[in-house]
Amino acid sequence: MKIYNSYTNQLEEFQPINKGVVNMYICGPTVYNYIHIGNARPVIFFDTVRRYFEHLDYKVNFVSNFTDVDDKIITKAIQDEVDEQEISEKFIAAFLADVERVNSKTDYNKPKVTNYMSNIINYIEKLVEKEFAYVVNGDVYFRVQNVKDYGKLSNRNIDDLISGSRIEINEKKENPLDFTLWKKTDVGIKFDSPWGEGRPGWHTECVAMIDDIFGGQVDIHGGGSGLKFPHHENEIAQSLVLNNHTIAKYWMHNGLLNIDNKKMSKSEGAVILVKDLDVDYNGFRLFMLSAQYRSPINFNDEALKSYVSEWEKISRIYASIHLKLDLENKLDDAKTVHPVLLEIYKEFLEAMNNDFNTANAVTALQKLLKLSNQLLRGNSDSGILLSALKLFDVFFDVLGLKIETKRLDSEEKEIYSSWVQARKNKDFDKADELRKTLSEKGII
RNA sequence: GGUCCCGUAGCCAAGUGGCUAAGGCAAUGGACUGCAACUCCGUGAUCGCCGGUUCGAAUCCGGCCGGGACCUCCA
Structure with missing residues (x-):
């Protein structure tokens, strides 16, 4: 299987660190709002990655965090006159409801920053000891300067970054690129630390969690391409300094989702929330998987609708075959191997093995759809139809599509x-x- | 100002040097059908434009046009 590693910018053969096991960590949401359909892309895509590994009989340890300490949460808490936890708990529940809505699995490890405070502080202390972090008045900053290869992931060099006019000048920093590890605070929730009361910066939680849960390195670290810089760059910098590796063997980044060719963004309006999408979520999921994950995907009503109607066709034929076999009491028979079905399954595997090319995997599903219709109308024998049904089951399982059927009394x-x-x-x-x-x- | 990415039929999209450029949606013609729905078969592309490299380019290189992203919180 080949995976595009965004750290090396090339396709690489996937070799797990431990045989038969895939450890993956996906950057999760900051829980201060409902998620929009752009946020759903990594939720759907990396769930599909997980499902595919499981289909190949890997044991997958899937971890995705909740950032439940953050300025935006604090701002919202003050606004709503409640405490931070109430906000974060509410939106954690809302997030999980959305994850379920799009048929992504919810049974994974979900560490929260508030439960990881001592690990985070510990991690920062080690950085300070190694002199890659410095303390100024209760703030702690990471010293980027001496990290070799800083900028490799996001493909930029330090000089360009410094010359960029938009970097905020902060007089406490030695260098404008240095990032905050710990922030002294007066407002909002505070935690004790060796440097005084405050809260952690955003970039340490993931590395501290990975360090704790996986003992240092994961096979796959994923997230949206918007996180490459500065977040993942900074994670790598910290890990390089402390553990001498880049935390992940393979970095994977999904492309963003645009609406009418504009980025969907919480800060710029034009946002569609997952919970407000008024369509069948199987169709939505097909739509999200219909493009290669690294390409941007442009949300467009006509396109979405075409996948919704595609799903209707798929569920119709599935139900028809199921019904026919049920009426003939053949649902529990042995399936018959059919060469064309085998061919379609191979195409599916080939697509997924090629850096999770879900677009081509969906094409395989569509081929199965057409063939099934032909088989059904052609009065094929029940063994073949059953075998088609089982292949649908495999595709549904991997792609995360959900269909409900029942047996007749x-x-x-x-x-x-x-x-x-x-x-x-x-x-x-x-x-x-x-x-x-x-x-x-x-x-x- | 700096750094990148993308442009394939009305829409979505595969393909990244080599047979007639996958597949789907929509549209349209036909078949099937008690009616309706479903379904099947058929029909569409000088791959943004110009030039170059090559025996050969959607695919590589250069220029232009158009769109977008990042450099600041962002999936």
């Missing part, structure tokens, strides 16, 4: 065969009535 089967019989007898009044009943029961 004997009474329902009775109604169904009466319907077929009525049509045969050209008793269309009765047939229509039975069809209505079946339709109301959600059977057809």
